[in-house]
Amino acid sequence: MSDHPHAARFTVPHPEWAAHATIYEVNVRNFTPEGTFRAFEAHLPRLQQMGIGIVWLMPVHPIGEVGRKGSLGSPYAVRDYFGVNPEFGTLDDLRQLVQTAHALGMKVILDWVANHTSRDNDLITEHPDWYQHDADGQLVPPVPDWTDVVALDYGNRAMRRYMTDALAYWLREADIDGYRCDVAGLVPTDFWDEARPVLDAMKPVFMLAEWDELYPSGGLSWEEFNSDTKLLEKAFNMTFGLRLHYLLDRVAEGHAPLADIDIYLAAEREKYPPSVYLMHFTSNHDVNSWDGTEYERLGPLALPFAVLTALMPGMPMLYSGQESGLNRRLAFFDHDPIDWNNYPLQDFYTRLFQLKKTHPALRNGDPTSRFQRLPGPPEVYAFARSKGGAAVLCAVNVAAEARALPTVTGQWRDLISDETMDLPAGREISVPAQGWRVLVAEAPAAGQPSERVGG
Template identity: 70%
Template structure:
């Protein structure tokens, strides 16, 4: 399948990705739980390790002060913003954040912060200064965007002054801290034309990267299918990337034997039908919401945790690693209280390094799959295998989700001399060669 083939709506997708995003992977940082100190300064010491691992983009969960009214837990949700221009003292100071960003840039890392534009804490000063900027019910009361989110209240983007305020706040952090962009919370609940206008202003300061917590192939933000508008088109003129939520849930269902492994082909077909090849989707086996509310990847994916991590790293799209995954974290982190990660000497550091460094260096693994081919191989039901090629270079990936060894018979286009990325073995493969895959294992081969 030629991934660079023309798409009927290609002309609609006008976002120009920053050059540095083409081979970047993304790493989500839960500052509160990352270290015993839970501060920017303590996390900064990990930047060289993450750079060595192959990470390209650092995504910091919200850095703003947290509301106290109707707070959940001891410390509250980081998504209940009390002040869009402030820094959460739990994490440090504005200068600490600046220093963190500067240190990241010195290592060729780029930094996004989480932005919560859809709602605020109940005690954000905007509540009393501009009550008309909020959504009200028939009785005139403030309302949460989702009933369970009782620690926040919904903003009303019909108000032009609110749009101006929020855009200015977004510009402030890019100018004052030299941020490289934003991960935008429940982005599809905010009008798309707001994001489009804000993107234009941000790009005038510097080329930014915007990640939407949304998936136009799957409802998100707590919505049902009946509430979902699949035509928000966030990726046309506003965002560089959205979440690949549909793939995430599909992998969970495969692990639960609710769907066959080869339904991944159905997902990829839907993705290619909706989006041209220059669009980025983010793939993952965990993030802060999934870990805390749905369970660790070990709970959800069982013995196929690592094979599915290989898939999310090497299928077309940008891979995400969440805080603690390189520690093989088998714990749901508390969301509203301190709960530091036990790093256990980073048992999966080498695993993720091999994947992310390969993604970073290999021309066939360009995030936008421009001028590259993705081809699926015929396999048995428990094996999923594909090759991604760019000119004469290629990466061959195969996973086995069965409890028994499996064999993959290679087609003629897979012939060549390969280097096994994980074992270091050199392989001479021909048409009809048999590639062995151990139970719940994987093979990643780089054509030499």
């Protein structure tokens, strides 16, 4: 049991299958030339071999036509919560996709847009009191430039019951395993608190909130932000690690030192017990389309920071196309298929995610796993995660020249080269310029020393 002062408040049950999971976001529309469930399904064995545990499908519902953006519209402008977008296929196609994923040992979560609907959702005429209106009685978007959607009113109990029934429908009809909930913090937390037990009564679910209670946007400081949402206490297994995402962007731009990661981790641990999951990433659909690819934002640090987000405490996430080295922004409102280019980064991500999947020190939300920051030059962020004598050492170098990292001892395997090294006390290792080193130690045999890193 955690000795964190707030641990008792966090009661969300984590499914055992999430403990070593990596999550993969699927842009169904742009994943293949066909842009269908069936065409994407053929990629599931490849994702399973990469070490992916949870497949997140962007919204699968019919898209509104009134105020539609682009030729196909935003998947987040939902016209029918109980329907399937014919662009992607049929309900049976979705069911088959889920069945195939389950047969491969993976889980599937759907993207859910609870905060707003399209402007031509039938609920607008059937239940106008389920929506927010301005002083003139007009429907309102949740954000001014979200002109294709209008906000729901969670003060209405009938609407809440409808939304809960819709969430339950997809568990029952498609056997999905949970949800990624769009702008979850804009929906009252007590709705999620009420809906979660209904879903868990059907099957153990995994709930991911698009939100970060530490830092919801790039425009607020810690001092300015005082969140009153408690999404991770009763409703959600995981939220986005948005503050870390913004911090890594600033480090790459030269506007923040690497050591600020320590400040971030201290704030995270002050607020949350170790059992809480946060999701870390270098790209997602919003970031890719609106902020730029990881290569635009992070430059030569794109892959080093991918290593960092994969191995630090939290669940790593990969977006569609990152294993292809995708270096362009995907069109958000149109069909814009990914060029997979023979998957040049497939092996890179496979090594990281299979390590995440199998190593005891990297288990998600494990309070018995030790995180140790390692000393080194300011351009290197290095840490070790250890449990029971097994350890993973990760070092990322942002400098344009190689840097040496001290205080590494014991027998290690280099994750990329597979070279085995027996390092004496005081031995330094070299971390390549704008590169990384990942060293892996398994649990020692009985009677052998268990401490793998000095400090």
